[in-house]
Amino acid sequence: MNRLRVTSGPVLALTTVWAASRALMGWLLTHDSSPLLGGGSVPREVWRLYVHWYGVLAQGTFPTHDSTWQYPPGAGALLLLPGAVTRLVPGSTYFQAFVALTLTADALILAALVYAGTRPGRSLAGAALWTCGLPLLLHLPLARYDVLVTALAVASLLTAGRSRRAGGAFAALGALVKVWPVLVLLGTPRGPATRRAWGWAAGTAAAVFTLLAVALRHPLDFLREQGGRGVQIESFGGTALNLARRLGWPGRARYQYGSVEMTGPHVHAVATASLALTAVAFALLVLWRLRARHWSPATPYDAALAAVLLFTVTSRVISPQYLVWLIGLAAVCLTSRHTTQRPVALLICAASALSSVVYPVFYQDVVTGTWTGCLLILARNLLLAAAALLSFVRLWRAARPPRAELPATRVRARSGTERRAERKVGKVGA
Numbered sequence: 001m002n003r004l005r006v007t008s009g010p011v012l013a014l015t016t017v018w019a020a021s022r023a024l025m026g027w028l029l030t031h032d033s034s035p036l037l038g039g040g041s042v043p044r045e046v047w048r049l050y051v052h053w054y055g056v057l058a059q060g061t062f063p064t065h066d067s068t069w070q071y072p073p074g075a076g077a078l079l080l081l082p083g084a085v086t087r088l089v090p091g092s093t094y095f096q097a098f099v100a101l102t103l104t105a106d107a108l109i110l111a112a113l114v115y116a117g118t119r120p121g122r123s124l125a126g127a128a129l130w131t132c133g134l135p136l137l138l139h140l141p142l143a144r145y146d147v148l149v150t151a152l153a154v155a156s157l158l159t160a161g162r163s164r165r166a167g168g169a170f171a172a173l174g175a176l177v178k179v180w181p182v183l184v185l186l187g188t189p190r191g192p193a194t195r196r197a198w199g200w201a202a203g204t205a206a207a208v209f210t211l212l213a214v215a216l217r218h219p220l221d222f223l224r225e226q227g228g229r230g231v232q233i234e235s236f237g238g239t240a241l242n243l244a245r246r247l248g249w250p251g252r253a254r255y256q257y258g259s260v261e262m263t264g265p266h267v268h269a270v271a272t273a274s275l276a277l278t279a280v281a282f283a284l285l286v287l288w289r290l291r292a293r294h295w296s297p298a299t300p301y302d303a304a305l306a307a308v309l310l311f312t313v314t315s316r317v318i319s320p321q322y323l324v325w326l327i328g329l330a331a332v333c334l335t336s337r338h339t340t341q342r343p344v345a346l347l348i349c350a351a352s353a354l355s356s357v358v359y360p361v362f363y364q365d366v367v368t369g370t371w372t373g374c375l376l377i378l379a380r381n382l383l384l385a386a387a388a389l390l391s392f393v394r395l396w397r398a399a400r401p402p403r404a405e406l407p408a409t410r411v412r413a414r415s416g417t418e419r420r421a422e423r424k425v426g427k428v429g430a
Contacts, residue, residue: 010124011114014131018110021135022103028139029099038360043143047095049258050145054083054094061217068258070226073212073219074176078145099142105151106134106141109328116158116335121297126335129345133327136352137320140359144321149174150328153181157301157332160185164193168200175201176208180308180325186285187303189295230261230271232317233366234358236385237270238262239377245369253367259317260367274316281310284392292399298336299398305329305341306395309388318381320359323352326387340394347387354380 033040049068056063057076063069082097089097110130117124134141141147152174160167167185174181185201188194213219231237233253241251241262251264262270285307292299308329312322330345358366358376365373 011118014110014114014124014127018107018131021131022106025135025139025142026099026103029142032139032360036361037138038363041363042138042140042360043095046098046143050079050082050098051094054079057216058083060215062219062221064218064221067225067256070222070229070258072176072179072222073209073216074173075145075178076216076219077212078148078177098145102142102145102147105148109147109151109154109331112154112158113331113335116332121337122335123337124335126331126333129334129349130327130331133331133349133352134324136327136349136356137323138356138360140320140356141324144324146178146321146324149178149181150325152177153184153304153325154328154332156181156184157304157329158335160188160197160300161297164188164196165200168197168202169204171197172201172204173208176205176212180311183307183311184300184304184329186289186307187295187300189300225257229257229316230263231267231274232319233260233262234320234377234381235274235316235318236313236381237274237316239374239381241267241270242366242369242374243378246371246374253369259319271316274314277314278311281314285310288392288396288399294399294401296336296338296398298333298338298340299395301329301333301336302339302341302391302395302398305333305344306388306391309344309384309391313381313384313388318384320355323348323355327352340398341391344387344391344394347383347390351380351383351387354383 028037029043032038032042053063053069053076056066057080062073062076081101082094085097085100086092086094110127113127113130114124116122117127134147152170156167156170156174159170167188171181171185174184182201185194185197188197209219231241233239233242238261241249241264242253245251249264249266251262251267253260254263255261256263285303288303305326308325312318312326326348330341330348333339333341334345354376358373358380362373362376366377367373
């Protein structure tokens with residue numbers, strides 16, 4: 001009862017701030033015709049692209065020969081949900097249903113973080129970060145399905161401590177929608193816990209994929225389009241090429257494969273370098289896993305954030321909605337008082353705020369390659385790189401076992417023995 005009285009005030013404040021901030025995000029979404037808000041480009045992906053995909057999926061097949069369809073089969077199931085809502089709520093549109101589902105997932109994430117944060121030894125800082133951090137991306141999160149994917153990743157991390165089966169199942173569902181949630185299982189403690197979580201993840205993924213393959217044709221067509229992607233202008237490689245354009249590189253930016261990518265000489269080499277860096281990031285994470293000896297209650301959370309950060313900064317694509325994932329994972333980290341990622345969370349918030357300046361406010365400057373656009377996206381990416389490096393270093397250091405008392409006792413024992421030996425030598429000499 002005392003704990004309820006202590007936490008009821010902060011929880012009420014968080015709920016109020018969440019409602020007010022989401023109302024503001026919704027207002028921005030419906031009034032985004034201003035050039036500063038993207039001139040209508042933010043919601044366009046829902047009412048143009050998602051609606052198109054829904055029409056194809058409703059016919060019993062995944063999009064084929066569509067260069068913009070680059071998502072695993074689970075994304076198809078997710079995009080069918082707003083259509084089901086419109087049938088249940090006459091007069092509603094696909095766009096309205098999609099935003100309603102996104103807000104529902106947003107509220108569920110907050111509820112999960114509050115529940116985790118009010119447990120003994122936990123903190124509401126994670127719920128506060130999610131509540132106040134997501135609006136840093138303005139109205140963008142409401143017009144992308146990344147909030148729904150993040151909800152699955154958050155559920156995986158927060159349930160895995162009590163049920164490895166549930167944690168593995170949620171991670172698998174997230175991976176079937178957008179791959180990256182599989183990384184949240186990286187920090188699962190060794191032994192039966194890891195085998196149980198990964199086993200349930202594999203079983204869930206196989207079962208759900210089979211159902212989707214039976215219900216919808218061409219479930220693997222996305223692989224061909226994903227492999228054809230180049231270097232997005234907002235990635236590290238794209239930023240380097242954009243700066244090179246200011247110095248005379250003859251390439252240019254062009255919309256293809258669902259995003260603005262750089263085209264011209266040496267782009268393939270840059271893409272290959274990005275893939276190589278991703279392989280290096282994976283190797284570092286595997287090395288951490290093999291050498292880690294100390295697991296705290298926050299280690300699974302911290303490892304998930306570090307892994308997703310490393311894969312994000314080395315990717316050929318760093319879309320602004322990727323920051324939604326990072327805010328969600330950082331929020332989970334902050335629910336634990338043992339986390340090592342507090343300064344990383346601050347860097348992610350700074351990168352999120354700057355990302356909103358890049359897109360949608362100055363995105364045209366980025367595309368045309370002005371100095372303003374180039375320097376803004378460079379600053380955003382450097383913040384993400386700093387966050388990734390700091391996150392991994394702190395994770396690595398925390399994996400070392402704490403200094404035990406036994407070695408110190410041994411040192412004291414040796415010192416005493418040496419002193420007694422010195423006294424004996426002294427007596428003999430006398």
